[in-house]
Amino acid sequence: MLRLATWNVNSIRIRLPLLEELAKKEAPDVVCLQEVKAKEDDFPFKKIKELGFENIALYSIPGYNGVAILSKLPLSDINKYCHVGKDDARHISAIVDNKIEIHNIYVPAGGDIPDVENNPAFAHKLNFVDEAAAFFSNKAATPRLLCGDFNIAPSENDVWSHKALLQTVSHTPVEVEKLKNFFKQGKFVDAIRLYFSESEKIYSWWSYRNPNWMKNDKGRRLDHVWVDNELSSAILKAKICKYFRAEERPSDHVPIVVELKI
């Protein structure tokens, strides 16, 4: 049995108390973090090891982005990837316990304007997703799990209003198409939708800019866990830890936890 959490923490240093809560309440064996926003010298290795995560794979730069895999089980074959020519710390992988290859990915947010001509950040996002799709198009020797903040809510019920968000970066048709292509090319299974029906609205992110986030519930499902299709029967449970959004000094994303039988 393996319990894995993925969470965009939006600064690991600010979120240490909540990471401790995650470790205690959800008991993950592996935690994939995005937006750690701390360079290696500032990363709280000691405190994280004290929580039981003795094995840490980190790919970070100062200030922005940064991904990490925290694990109670041994990590091997750690790789850090540069996509579309940018060394911006968005993709790290490791094999956990010699059983499963975990890829932790932070897809660029893409700015505000969904237009590649007028917004280089949006072009970067689309190119990143295309390159990732190509990267994962071949079968791997070890079963794979991909997770992270993909910054795209692909289905109608991954957003509070499909119609209202058609022109909003994260739910535009061009992004959704590219994410679905990525998904198809890699023959992946959406571990979260295996557990929740397609007709159920599920979100993992609520904007900081909406102080009434709980009442309005204008969320989006930006965070994902995908597995190789041969692992689909290994998914036993999935949980979106919405209660983390209501904690003191929350991230705008909440952790997602999956339980696999491997």
Add this chain to the structure above:
DNA sequence: ATGGTGGAAGGTCCA
């Protein structure tokens, strides 16, 4: 049509 909040960095950027 706009601005709303949060984090890190450092006198502004990214989300």
